[in-house]
Amino acid sequence: MKIRLAPYAFIAPASILLLAFGVLPILVALLVSFTDMNLAGLGNWSRIQFIGFDNYVELFTDASFWQALMNTGLFAVIGVPSVILLSLGVALLLNHSNSRFFRALRSFYFVPAITAIVAIALVWGYLYNTQFGLFNHLLSLVGVPPVQWLSDPALAKFSVALVAIWRGTGLNIIIFLAALQGVPKEYLEAASLDGASRIRTTISITIPLLRFAIFFVTITTIIAWLQFFDEPFVLTKGGPLGATTSVPLFLYQTGFSSSQFGYASAGSVVLFLIIAIVTVIQLRSRRADVDQ
Amino acid sequence: MKRTRLVWVAPLAITTLALAGCSAGDSAAGNPDELTVWVMGDSSANFEELVAPFVEDSGIDVDVVAIPWDSVDQKFTTAVASGNGPDVLQIGISKLRTFADSGALLPLDEATVADYPNLAADTFIDGVSGDATAIGGEVVSVPWVADTRVLFYRSDILEENGITEPPTTWDELRADAKTLAKRGDGQFGYYIPQWDSALPVIMTWDHGDEIVTADGAVDFDTPGFAAAVDLYSGLYADGSVPTNADFDQTQGFISGAAPMLVSGPYLANAISSAAPELEGKWSVAPIPGADDDRSVLAGSNLGVWGATDNQEGALALLDFLSTAETQLTWYGLDGQLPTVKSALEDESLASDPLTAVYSAQLNNATILPLVPNWDGETGKALLDALNSIVLTGADRGSTLDALFQATGSTSIN
Numbered sequence: 001m002k003i004r005l006a007p008y009a010f011i012a013p014a015s016i017l018l019l020a021f022g023v024l025p026i027l028v029a030l031l032v033s034f035t036d037m038n039l040a041g042l043g044n045w046s047r048i049q050f051i052g053f054d055n056y057v058e059l060f061t062d063a064s065f066w067q068a069l070m071n072t073g074l075f076a077v078i079g080v081p082s083v084i085l086l087s088l089g090v091a092l093l094l095n096h097s098n099s100r101f102f103r104a105l106r107s108f109y110f111v112p113a114i115t116a117i118v119a120i121a122l123v124w125g126y127l128y129n130t131q132f133g134l135f136n137h138l139l140s141l142v143g144v145p146p147v148q149w150l151s152d153p154a155l156a157k158f159s160v161a162l163v164a165i166w167r168g169t170g171l172n173i174i175i176f177l178a179a180l181q182g183v184p185k186e187y188l189e190a191a192s193l194d195g196a197s198r199i200r201t202t203i204s205i206t207i208p209l210l211r212f213a214i215f216f217v218t219i220t221t222i223i224a225w226l227q228f229f230d231e232p233f234v235l236t237k238g239g240p241l242g243a244t245t246s247v248p249l250f251l252y253q254t255g256f257s258s259s260q261f262g263y264a265s266a267g268s269v270v271l272f273l274i275i276a277i278v279t280v281i282q283l284r285s286r287r288a289d290v291d292q
Numbered sequence: 293m294k295r296t297r298l299v300w301v302a303p304l305a306i307t308t309l310a311l312a313g314c315s316a317g318d319s320a321a322g323n324p325d326e327l328t329v330w331v332m333g334d335s336s337a338n339f340e341e342l343v344a345p346f347v348e349d350s351g352i353d354v355d356v357v358a359i360p361w362d363s364v365d366q367k368f369t370t371a372v373a374s375g376n377g378p379d380v381l382q383i384g385i386s387k388l389r390t391f392a393d394s395g396a397l398l399p400l401d402e403a404t405v406a407d408y409p410n411l412a413a414d415t416f417i418d419g420v421s422g423d424a425t426a427i428g429g430e431v432v433s434v435p436w437v438a439d440t441r442v443l444f445y446r447s448d449i450l451e452e453n454g455i456t457e458p459p460t461t462w463d464e465l466r467a468d469a470k471t472l473a474k475r476g477d478g479q480f481g482y483y484i485p486q487w488d489s490a491l492p493v494i495m496t497w498d499h500g501d502e503i504v505t506a507d508g509a510v511d512f513d514t515p516g517f518a519a520a521v522d523l524y525s526g527l528y529a530d531g532s533v534p535t536n537a538d539f540d541q542t543q544g545f546i547s548g549a550a551p552m553l554v555s556g557p558y559l560a561n562a563i564s565s566a567a568p569e570l571e572g573k574w575s576v577a578p579i580p581g582a583d584d585d586r587s588v589l590a591g592s593n594l595g596v597w598g599a600t601d602n603q604e605g606a607l608a609l610l611d612f613l614s615t616a617e618t619q620l621t622w623y624g625l626d627g628q629l630p631t632v633k634s635a636l637e638d639e640s641l642a643s644d645p646l647t648a649v650y651s652a653q654l655n656n657a658t659i660l661p662l663v664p665n666w667d668g669e670t671g672k673a674l675l676d677a678l679n680s681i682v683l684t685g686a687d688r689g690s691t692l693d694a695l696f697q698a699t700g701s702t703s704i705n
Binding site for chain 2: 038039040042043044047071125128129130131133148150151153239240241242252254256257258259
């Protein structure tokens with residue numbers, strides 16, 4: 001059998017980029033995680049020492065790392081179902097018609113996803129402000145005392161997650177809309193001929209046909225929420241007292257602000273393994289599902 | 293036809309952007325008539341104006357690059373990793389230890405600076421001169437500009453509440469703050485920034501204790517620190533300070549919600565520009581004290597990149613920047629206080645009442661100990677401990693014990 005070179009030549013550039021900028025950094029991080037590299041070591045490689053698993057041991061006895069893990073888990077549990085359900089719901093409603101108004105609404109829902117996070121953080125920071133934020137002002141009109149949206153450790157998590165949910169639905173709505181428009185009209189017509197109500201049609205026909213889109217959105221949303229960084233970084237910088245610090249933010253603080261590259265690399269390897277395991281579990285369960 | 297033409301626009305735009313990105317990183321090759329200077333801030337215009345006489349006299353072309361404060365860490369890390377740095381760089385004192393530890397700065401020992409009289413240690417104020425900023429016994433920077441913390445107060449609001457003079461001791465401040473907080477809901481007497489790790493240190497110093505032992509190890513287990521914690525938590529317990537993390541101190545001062553603050557000269561500029569109508573209704577006073585009224589000395593130094601290929605030019609520039617004349621010109625251009633003693637004694641500074649207070653305070657101010665990563669480790673641990681006591685009601689004894697444990701092994705050596 002003659003080996004055809006053309007396919008390999010076409011995928012080579014993308015593969016090389018992926019290997020160089022995706023796979024190689026992970027291997028380098030793995031290597032660095034076994035050293036005590038910091039800023040001094042960065043300047044002079046002879047100062048770097050091999051310390052084996054010390055970074056990992058220190059990581060698992062670090063209370064702030066556990067707090068970051070708990071926070072990340074909580075964010076994922078709050079955020080992922082919210083994003084999926086909200087995106088699906090909005091997509092189903094937007095699919096109702098193709099008029100100009102509905103098409104304008106699509107852009108409207110997509111805009112938060114493409115707006116710069118710093119701009120969003122500035123605006124939401126002022127909305128949430130305890131003294132002169134819009135939310136507290138509205139609450140004061142109905143006699144509710146000011147709420148510390150971003151200062152209360154428990155409430156701050158929900159406030160930050162809310163902004164991320166608002167942003168995260170944008171892209172997923174577009175994906176679901178595209179999938180919805182791939183649902184064959186014959187099935188819907190047949191269902192209405194059989195006398196099914198619109199809700200019944202949606203639940204029993206449309207949603208099962210969206211299985212693959214839902215699966216794709218679930219995986220990408222879970223991966224995104226396990227890497228939750230932008231919103232806590234710009235809104236609360238991980239505060240108050242680490243209540244909104246997620247694992248990526250923890251890694252950023254130890255790696256870039258404290259320049260403890262070895263320690264942060266160990267943390268990033270741990271995060272990588274968590275995400276990989278979660279994704280593999282989902283893929284396996286999907287395969288089992290499809291085989292049935 | 294139209295479609296084909298439009299199709300080419302996108303790839304062309306992307307290619308142009310990519311090429312622009314590639315060419316932006318052109319660093320100066322080793323040229324003895326050039327110097328690259330990294331200045332922190334948003335604009336290099338003022339600094340370029342400042343060094344214009346130097347450029348004329350020496351014939352050296354000075355390329356000033358403005359680095360925003362937020363990206364200082366990243367820029368420096370990249371420079372250390374790649375080996376391509378500037379020739380001269382501004383170093384915030386809180387970052388001095390980190391930069392020095394990287395080994396990227398040129399040691400400025402007596403032999404190196406012998407030819408430059410303006411760089412002698414006694415030219416500068418004691419808090420930052422010579423060995424005060426030495427790390428591991430080695431001096432790697434010279435002082436540039438100074439910053440300190442003083443008491444800002446709304447004289448009109450204080451008078452309305454029967455306080456004719458600003459408080460001179462911390463106990464007086466606490467009592468005054470309690471009186472002012474009684475004005476009503478949403479009105480406080482003082483503001484403690486939850487991110488300010490210098491404030492509890494100032495309070496400790498003023499109650500007679502250092503936060504490092506004679507050997508240089510960090511030690512918070514002292515009576516002075518205990519008094520500082522009493523004061524810090526007392527202000528919260530009295531209800532005199534706001535508890536939300538997003539309190540805007542400038543707005544709070546202007547609206548009167550926080551009529552007393554401890555802050556630096558930048559706040560004076562912020563208040564003057566945001567609320568010029570408040571002129572005459574506020575002023576500054578030396579920081580309150582107890583056994584001592586010592587404040588913190590912050591600011592920036594200047595360092596020379598170790599791998600520079602124009603060492604003479606760099607040192608000549610440092611020498612130029614350390615003359616009283618240049619420092620006073622810089623104060624006029626940028627509002628940052630000089631570190632050169634003779635500049636601080638100049639009439640132009642003494643005539644402005646605010647600046648007179650700052651300069652006087654500079655004579656009784658010391659830098660935070662140069663431990664590795666104050667902001668990320670020791671300072672953060674200190675703030676987390678204090679904030680968890682006052683904001684979440686954590687047990688004082690065990691929280692402080694944990695703090696002593698966590699920071700006890702950090703040292704300036």
